[in-house]
Amino acid sequence: MNDTAIRHTLTVNVVYLARLREAFGSAGEPLQLATATATVNDVLTALASRGGAFATELAAGRAVRVAVNHTLVSREARVQQGDEVALLPPVTGG
Amino acid sequence: MAVRVQTTDFDVAQEIAALRESNPRVGAVVTFIGTVRDVNADAQVLQMTLEHYPGMTEKALDAIVVQARQRFDIYDALVIHRVGELRPTDQIVLVAVTGAHRGAAFDACRFIIDYLKTEAPFWKKEQTPEGARWVDARTTDDEAVARWKTDTTT
Structure with missing residues (x-):
């Protein structure tokens, strides 16, 4: 069996x-999910399950938006192996 | 059409001259300039740091300008946004629009700054005498952009 053909995990680069960078004490990290397919929601759930600042900042109702590969997407959007998944607090430019 | 993200200041007259250059069809130039205030939410602002998300910022600004050009009868648009350390009275952002007539140019300029405030990945952190704090998003900014989504007259 060719193990590159069937993938059982998925790794995305979270930013x-x-x-949020200050709250988590990190600018980002690779995040491995134990599933072959995943959505933005799955990424957020995996991070929130760590507890602490992750649970607080990513709790339901918190205004966090997500960009996959530099484009804003919905929570239902699929993520692919190697995607850059950025977590954005409400923007305040201009 | 251009968008720029830079740490350095910009010269409005020079930017407008470049935008109008050799286009005798231009009859209107509208600009918006955002500047740093010395007070926000009842606290004195000593300094401000503007952070962005390199890679996404340019893409988001481009998309806003493209939308404005599709929606309004304008010739060209320019957006310059500064990042890094800024102080009260410093210029933060320039939106400049050229068109044949003022109506479309005014509308497009306002459309661009309203969308920039809610869609472009910039964040302000203020230094106050009580310490540093991230600026909260304003609901009035969401209301301003919502107006464009329901307004079908343009």
């Missing part, structure tokens, strides 16, 4: 911006 934390502005207030």
Whole structure:
């Protein structure tokens, strides 16, 4: 069996911006999910399950938006192996 | 059409001259310039740091300008946004639009700054005498952009 043909895990590169970077004490990290397919929601759930600042900042109702490969997407959007998944607090430019 | 993200200041007259250059069809130039205030939410602002998300910022600004050009009868648009350390009275952002007539140019300029405030990945952190704090998003910014989504007259 060719093990590159059937993937059982998925790794995305998570990026934390502005207030979230400070709250998590990190600018980002690779995140491995134990599933072959995943959505943005799955990424957020995996991070929130760590507890602490992750659970607080990513709790339901918190205004966090997500960009996959530099484009804003919905929570239902699929993520692929190697995607850059950025977590954005509400923007305050201009 | 151009968008720029830079740490350095910009010269409005120079930017407008470049935008109008050799286009005798231009009859209107509208600009918006955002500047740093020395007070926000009842606290004194000593300094401000503007952070962005390199890679996404340019893409988001481009998309806003493309939308404005599709929606309004304008010739060209320019957006310059500064990042890094800024102080009260410093210029933060320039939106400049050229068109044949003022109506479309005014509308497009406002459309671009309204969308920039809610869609472009910039964040302000203020230094106050009580310490540093991230600026909260304003609901009035969401209301301003919502107006464009329901307004079908343009």
